[in-house]
Amino acid sequence: MGERHSGDGLPGRRHAHPGGVLEGPEDADGDAGFEAAVAAVLRPGGVDRTAEERAVAAFRAARDSGALRTRTRRRDDWRPGRRAALPPRITLSVVLASLTLGGVAFAAVGSDGPQKHADGGERRAARPAVSAPRQPDTESAPTTPGARPSRPGHPATARDTLAHCRAYERVGGRGTALDATAWQRLVTAAGGEDEVAAYCAARTTPTHGPGTGSTGGEGKTGESGNNGNSGNSNTGNAGSTGNAGNTGEAGKAGGSGRAGGGAAGKK
Amino acid sequence: MRARDGELGAAVARAQDGDETAFAVAYRIVQPGLLGYLRGLVGEEAEDVAADAWLEIARDLGRFRGDGAGFRGWTATIARHRALDLLRRQRIRPRSTTLEQDVLDLPGPHSTHEQALESLSTERALELVRALPRDQAEAVLLRVVVGLDGPAVARVLGKRPGAVRTAAYRGLKRLARQLGAAGTADAGVTDDGPRTLGESE
Structure with a gap:
């Protein structure tokens, strides 16, 4: 950075890297000297007196005819906050772009909906078959009381139970190694610590075996x-x-x- | 030039209250940049276009809202509309011929900007600026000569700030390259402009 700004190296580097990094506005101060020189050449030194007097005379005439009390149009408002206002053509294109993107998003949601619905329909058809035999057992003690007790057939419940059972199998019956809450739920669902093995066997087998x-x-x-x-x-x-x-x-x-x-x- | 924006803003405010001396102060601050911009756009017609623009500025001053920097932008917009009107009427082509363009694009290997700028006359600089594509020339002039910031240049030109920034950057880069070429090409011919052409050597 620093060496790029050194005066004698600048032109050579420019020629050597014509397609180099595009300088941002903050980087442009490296060219400040060049810009100032161009400005000094292109800006006339003095002001033509006659032209100035004509302008002032025009101002006087306008003032005396009451033109200073005219209404401000949008294009006359250059207060700092309004300067970012986009020209109408760009505003229109921004609106059109957002409409287009919005339409794409809407279409995406619309096309996603039925697909999920069909999928869910398939799942709903399959799930009751899985959970049907379990339902009588879980009636007394729901497996996940914290989750959604009003929906015993919810997939998450079945999956939770299966996960707990697999974890139980993995630790080989040493119940204290299990996560306390999950373990308690499993014990509650099975109806006692001794029943867990049988309960899990009943849970895991029918899902993979023959039957519904x-x-x-x-x-x-x-x-x-x-x-x-x-x-x-x-x-x-x-x-x-x-x-x-x-x-x-x-x-x-x-x-x-x-x-x-x-x-x-x-x- | 931006350093005088505070003074300019105060002068404009007083002029809007009817102070014609303050209007003259604002004129003197703004006119050089405006004229430089117009020269880049319409060449020799710049003084006439500027005079027309000032008639409109004087007439509409009561409508203006903003500070000194805003006044530069507002007046530049008015001047630009006048210039474009003239260009439409006269169908002046702001770009030079392709052949000349190619010659100007040749890089100058041994000159620096400082050397090139020392021998640069206003006419030569204008010629180089006007040889740029219109959007680049305008972006450079509004930023460098009129002294507008990026958003203001974008508003004057009715373009996005990003596009204007790119145009200004490309224009300045091209100008720097051409100045190198112009510096070496002019070295033995026009050291101090046309005046010395006959008496050199």
């Missing part, structure tokens, strides 16, 4: 058939019907729908 959970899985198969069909609007709808049904047969229906779609595409 597998039905949810087949529902998913139906949905994948639906995804494959997304190119054909009508058959795709048929596939989604298959998804809504929670049985494996419905998933098959989705598959047949895809076959139909392929035939239609051929034709």
Whole structure:
């Protein structure tokens, strides 16, 4: 920085780095001497007396005709606070840009909504199957009383319980090593410290084993058939019907729908 | 020039109260920068355009609101509108020919700004400034000659401050480069302007 400002080095450096760093206004004082020299050359030294007298005469005439009491227009207001005011054309483009961006954001929200809804719908169809057998057990003592006791089927609760059980398994039954609150909740949910192992076994097994959970899985198969069909609007709808049904047969229906779609595409 | 903004602001305020001596003080402070700017825009017509601008300034002074720096910006805007009117009427092209531009762009390897500026005449400097693209020339003139700050230059030109800053920077850079070239090119020919042309050697 300092050596760049040395007088004799400046021109050579400029030529050596024509595409160099763009100097900001705070850096421009390095050229202050140059600017002052240009200004000294371009600004006339004196003022033409005749021209000044003409201007003053014009001022006198305007003053005497009451022109000094005229109304201030927007373009006449140069008070410091107003100086940042943008010209109308730029203001308009800023407004248009914000509208455009706002529209993009709105469209993004709009396109995100149904997607999440469909996802949630799938989850809602699958979750009750998982939590259905647990519900009678948790009725007496909710697993997470602090969380949302009014929604026992909420995914977070099931996940919490599973996490607690896995942590319990990992520490090998040494309950004191667990986080105290979580451990207490688990004990409360199981109905006693001795019941925890059995409780957890009941929790963790059905989720992965056969039963209602597998039905949810087949529902998913139906949905994948639906995804494959997304190119054909009508058959795709048929596939989604298959998804809504929670049985494996419905998933098959989705598959047949895809076959139909392929035939239609051929034709 | 910015150092006199306080004095200018006070003079403008008194002029708005009807003091014609104060108006003359404001005129003397503002006119050199305004004339320098107008010379860069319209060349020899600058005095006439400035006179027109001052008629409008005198007529509308009661409308103006702001300080000394604001008055510079306000008067520059009025002068600019007058100059652009003239340019539209006369269809003057502010840029010089491409050939001349190329010659001016040649860098001068052994000269410094100081050397170049010592021998620089007002005519030569104006020629160089007017050879710049219009937006660069105006940004340089408003900032360097009129003494406006970045936001004020942007308001006068109706552009964004960033664009104006870039234009001023590029213009000054190009001017510095051309001054180097002009300094060496003029060294043996026009040391002190046209007057010495016939009697040199």
